[in-house]
Amino acid sequence: MRLVFRLVALLLIAAIGLAASFVWWTQQPIEVSENALEFRVMPGSSLRAAVRQMNEAGLSVDADLFVLLARWQGKSGAIKPGTYGTSVGETPLSLLEKLASGKVIQASITLVEGWTFRQFRARLDAHPALRHDTLGMSEAQIIARLGLPLSSLEGRLFPDTYLFDKESSDLELIARAVASMQARLDETWLQRPAGLPYKTADDVLTMASIIEKETGREEDRAHVAAVFVNRLRIGMRLQTDPTVIYGLGEAFDGNLRKIHLQTDTPYNTYTRAGLPPTPIAMPGLASLRAAISPADSNAIYFVARGDGTSQFSRTLDEHNRAVNRYQRGGK
Incomplete structure (x- = not known):
């Protein structure tokens, strides 16, 4: 019996030690290949796939421990896709919080009042943070791809500064600008005397x-x-x-x-x-x-x-x- 108690005590001490080590690990700076880097979690990625994408970008994250941390925090299914930034000092816990809250790196683009659609397309095509899915498309093809009941996009995009997740599609941005203009046009039409x-x-x-x-x-x-x-x-x-x-x-x-x-x-x-x-x-x-x-x-x-x-x-x-x-x- 005394031997059993000793074994239980040893196992308990070992478990406490492992738990303490795990908690310590969650708060230790992650090794990074550069002082600051970016990585992208692709849509539909599992937690392990997300960790693999981090590692490929230069973050040294233990997949098993990170999955365990996410489960412990109740966030294993809460990882949001997007482009994230990290730097020296990032811990597994802070990284998990960032992924779960969707604190992605955002870029911006400004559509200027009085521009034509051709001018805006040139700005879109030159933007380094966008995914250029419309390259080579005609205006009619863009309209068809977005399923819009329009014959032309001229005047149909609302001039504003738009924030977006890096590597977002330029099609998504056009759709947002079209929806924004339509909402304002509908409101204006209802207010006409x-x-x-x-x-x-x-x-x-x-x-x-x-x-x-x-x-x-x-x-x-x-x-x-x-x-x-x-x-x-x-x-x-x-x-x-x-x-x-x-x-x-x-x-x-x-x-x-x-x-x-x-x-x-x-x-x-x-x-x-x-x-x-x-x-x-x-x-x-x-x-x-x-x-x-x-x-x-x-x-x-x-x-x-x-x-x-x-x-x-x-x-x-x-x-x-x-x-x-x-x-x-x-x-």
């Missing part, structure tokens, strides 16, 4: 894109909107240069000429009445709101003053005088 010359929410989006390209001044947006809304109401052509430039595409060399204004394209609002067939850029929220909240104004003309603001006129005579003053140096 009666009497505006828009048949659909897409008309609002197109008008907002024109406003975005015509002015960057907050105080002028509603007045620019009023000019174009007034023209639509009286059946006057919009005659806005940015739509002509958009219709020229990559052929535009930065110098808008009279021949361009006279050459008919679907986007030439000098030769065609009404709104162009699609937006011409990606408008911000301020331009969306201006499109449904035009100023209380009878103006149907405006001209740039040269300082970023515009002069608005009700008659052609007023407008000609403003053009002479601000564009031709007259008094």
Whole structure:
């Protein structure tokens, strides 16, 4: 009996020792191959697969002990995929907390108000933290891949700064930006007052894109909107240069000429009445709101003053005088 007690005591001491060693291990710095490194846990990875991916990246983590730690903490099924960062001083316990909470490394990309979809694609293609699944795809193929009920992505992405997990797909980012714009467009459409010359929410989006390209001044947006809304109401052509430039595409060399204004394209609002067939850029929220909240104004003309603001006129005579003053140096 005394021997049994001794064996039990020895086993108990050994168990306590092992437990103490294990707890000690969970709080010891992990050996890393560099002062700071990144590793990626792929979607669908098991805990052991995640540990293997860590080790391949340069972290020295014992798989059996890490699995035991995760089970002890009740987090063996809580590992989240993504790209993680670690550095000297990281412990198994802090690493587990990071994986379970999904504290991934995030990158960002900014979609600028007034950009075209072509400009945004160039930014996407050049971003080093994205997975470039859309390379070689046409716009129509991107739309089909995302299952969107759209004919064009122009104007359909909301300008904003987007955070994303490194190595995310550029398709995911496009889908997020499209959903963000649609949500704001739906909200704007519901808030529109009666009497505006828009048949659909897409008309609002197109008008907002024109406003975005015509002015960057907050105080002028509603007045620019009023000019174009007034023209639509009286059946006057919009005659806005940015739509002509958009219709020229990559052929535009930065110098808008009279021949361009006279050459008919679907986007030439000098030769065609009404709104162009699609937006011409990606408008911000301020331009969306201006499109449904035009100023209380009878103006149907405006001209740039040269300082970023515009002069608005009700008659052609007023407008000609403003053009002479601000564009031709007259008094």
